[in-house]
Amino acid sequence: MTNAKDKLRSVFLSALLVMSVVAGVTASAGSAAAVANLSDDTIVFQGETIVAQNSGNWNGDTVQLYTYEDNSVGTYVDQYEANGSGEISFSSDGLEGKYILQGPDQSGSSGTQFQVVPQTFSLKKTNVSTTTDTNHVNLTLDKTNRAGNFSVSINSTADGFTNQTATVNRDNQTNINVSIGSLADTAGTGNYTLTVDVTDTSASEDVNLELTEPGSVNAYFPQSVISDERGDVIDIPVEMENTDTANVTIGSSDVNFVADVHVQDGDDDGSNATIQLNTALNPSNDSFITLEGSSDSFVTTTTNDNDSNGVVYRAGENLSSPLASGNYELSVAIEDTNANGNWRAVNVATLSISQRSTDTAQSWIAPDSAITGDTTVSDLPGVVTDRDNVASGDYAVVQVKASGLYGDLNKSQLSSSVSSDGLKLSFVEQNPGPNSDPVSFSGNNDAVRLFEDAENNTFYTAVDTDAVDEVSENGLTTGEWNATFTVTPEFHSLVSENETVSTTFTVEDRSAEINGGNDVVVPVGSANITGTTNLAPGTEFTVQAKAGGSFLKSASVEVGSDGGFSAPLNFSDANNGTEFTVSLRNTGASVDYDTISGTVSADAEGDQPTTTTTSSNNTTTEETTTTTEETTEETTEETTTTTEETTTEETTTTSSDGGIPGFGVSVALVALVAAALLALRRSN
Structure with missing residues (x-):
């Protein structure tokens, strides 16, 4: 039964809670501190105020806080008095991990469970340098584990700096515009620390701000002409001097396309940024204009409804197809409060977009162990060989030279039939035998790897010849295969009619021959035992010479570009007249070869064995x-x-x-x- 004293205590505690909230609002300069209202398994960011209520009828009771791990109550942490409504409120400062709140009648897993984690918060650039005539600097949110909007305060003890607040969101509002005009006027040149605090958690990041005397601000394109084919991703690099922001204009009214791109150098790489223009996409696509790397960023500087995260289209945003081939004006501008629109153009260049083409296809081969999940396109020149006969189990590599694909090329598009993607890559058996239909598979098969070399307008598909299960359980059948690549008008309307290139390759059973199949006589000393194979150059295996009860010698060899191999073996400890056999080991899949016989002779000379031919x-x-x-x-x-x-x-x-x-x-x-x-x- 509730008496008058209990009611009075409840009213008093409720009043204290209201007063604490009001005090918190005042302390944060009008920004209310975040409150985490607990339910089971709630995530609380360290520093937030925790509010829990009516779990287990806590009205007026003492609620205990314990650590909680592996579904077990751990050590005691603290206790709180619930008000008449069964509500408690406390700060999560100093807490980290999993916890449980329990009233007098709760035990075991009964209670309110929650977890306290530090909020991660980092900025892309924490060393900022600018001049004393700059009115503001832009900071950019890099990473946080918190979704949605949250507030940050920017504080400094430097003379003249006015503390400020801003709202950020990792998905769509990462820019923090900081006014430094009064700091520059009052404190002048020097190094100053700006502290960016999340207002309702303990997350924080310091920024070193360097103010120097004004220098000559400039921005320019390092190339006067930037060119690439239609359908590719075109890099537009911009260099900046004594500033980390610039505005790049692409196009003009003459070509019915104009885009203003406001960029900020987000790291300390020498004040530069690279705009990437994907000419396979329509301008309305969010990936049409992007920035290379994760440090640099777009900066929104206008309230124009046409502003899309730092990109303002003055014409052409709603084009129904990719940009046409032709020449486009480029200009870069720097901030100037005396200029029209506060930007003054300081350098120009030309963007040249040429027509794409589908040129050639060629067959290569690679060893079965040379291409793995870690292999990149830069590794291929060191492992492929220009040859069109491939041993079963090795890779048949098809090289296609074609431009204007790399803005939207991926393996899933390389089907055997033309789809809305507009690309087709098919592999077809050429001589299936009488009364048999040819077997085929496509470039999106699991046994095919795609490697893109956009810089050289080339892509490679590597076919693991013994892993194409759709053909047979042993992969590709032996014989000739045709690989055909086709681009159709469905590929972003970049071609008016089908363009096709093709090449052939022949799959063979794996084979190797030691010393031409002939027996050998070797000296009591060093000898090179040679052979040939159709395994891809670069394949490694072991040549073994064995005399039962006398010796076992082996040498690792690598197949040369002509298909040959040479194994250096030393018979200096062998007895004159000892007979032995020579074989191959560790060749991967089974190899069709015959062993040969050999004899050690004290009368043999040199390191080249004598060949003997035997018949019955x-x-x-x-x-x-x-x-x-x-x-x-x-x-x-x-x-x-x-x-x-x-x-x-x-x-x-x-x-x-x-x-x-x-x-x-x-x-x-x-x-x-x-x-x-x-x-x-x-x-x-």
Whole structure:
């Protein structure tokens, strides 16, 4: 039962609450502090005033505040007296994390849960330099974890500075215009600190303001002519001196298009900004005019209804198609209070938009391991090879040279049928076999990667040949494939009729051959074992020489531009006459190749192994031909020995001036003897 004393206390507490709110309003210069009215799982920004009411009938009771983690009540933090309406109010200063409020009859998870987090708040530029004749500077909100509008105050202890407030919103109101005219007049040159505080939370950011004597303010285009093709994104760079703002005008009444773009350099990169004009889009598109990078920003300086976040269209905003090809005037202006509209033009240039084109298509290849999720277009020149036959499992890379695509090109557009996007990329099997329809797939297939090189008017599609599941479980079938790229008038009306380029490539089974398929004789020392493969240049694998119980030698090799490879192996610790096999390992997918045999011979010389060719017959024929060419005479010696055996071995060695080092008459005779001994040993 409520007695008179309880009623009096309730009225008194309510009066205190009203007075505290009034005091808070007064302290914030007319800006009411934010109040977080709690319900379960409410997010409160650190510094906000928390208000909770009637949870568990708190009327006149003491409410306890505890930490709350993993659905469990933690440590005691504080307590508050609820008024007669069951309401409590307290500041979230000093709190951070998850909490729960509980009245006398609440326990466990019963109560009001909430979380206090610091508000993040940062500005794009915290070092601002300007001159004492400047009346204002622009600060730009960079990041915050708070949605919607909130107020900030700009304060400084510097003489002459007038504290100010502004409203910001991370989505559509990021500019903070700060008046510094009285500061400059009173304090003059020097460095001053401006503190930007969020008025209802603890978030804050300091800005160092440097005021210097007025210098020569200027802005200019570093290029007199800026050109690109229609449909591409055109960069318009602007340099600024002794200022961080400029107004760029694009177009004129002569071409029925005029846009004023007010930009601000938002970092300390030397006072420059780059406007990006997407000529694949209509001017009404929000992405038609943007700024390169995230630091620089548009600055709205007019109340004109045609103002769109720092871009004012005086003509042409409602064009139904992208800008026409042709020349457009460019001018850049700096602030001047004595000039018409407070802007004075100081430099001009020409924007030249030329017609786009679809030029050529070409086939390349790349190793299966060379293209990953981290690969960029700048990596491609180092991994692709100009070749149109590709081993299954490697990448077939189609290079298309075409301009005017890069303002609106993405993989999803590269379908096999013409759509409203106006782009088509199809891959079609050329020789499906009798009574079979050709198999096809499109450029938006999961096994296709798109790489754009807008600077060079080129894009690449890399097809993982063993990953196109729509063709077969093993990817592309072997044989010839045609890749055709088409641009239609549906592509932003940039072409009047279809434009098409195509190329072909042939998929082959993976194969490799060691030493031409022939056996080898190597010296007791270093030897290079060579081979060829249709795997893409740059492919890495291992060549292995193995003699059971004697040695296991291996060398990592990389396929060269001609498809060849060479493995340096050292047999200096091998015994004379040791036989071994040579094979390939770690080649990725299975490779069709045969192993070869080898023999270590103390009589072999040089690092190039001797080749021996073996075939089956009922007799053994050993024939050695040695030819020596001298300046004044030529001698040919031929020796043939025939015995009744089951194996035929033929060794032919030719030596002449300028030939392979280490192959002379004596080496040929030694090789002949070694071959005969090997044949005799095998026959036994």
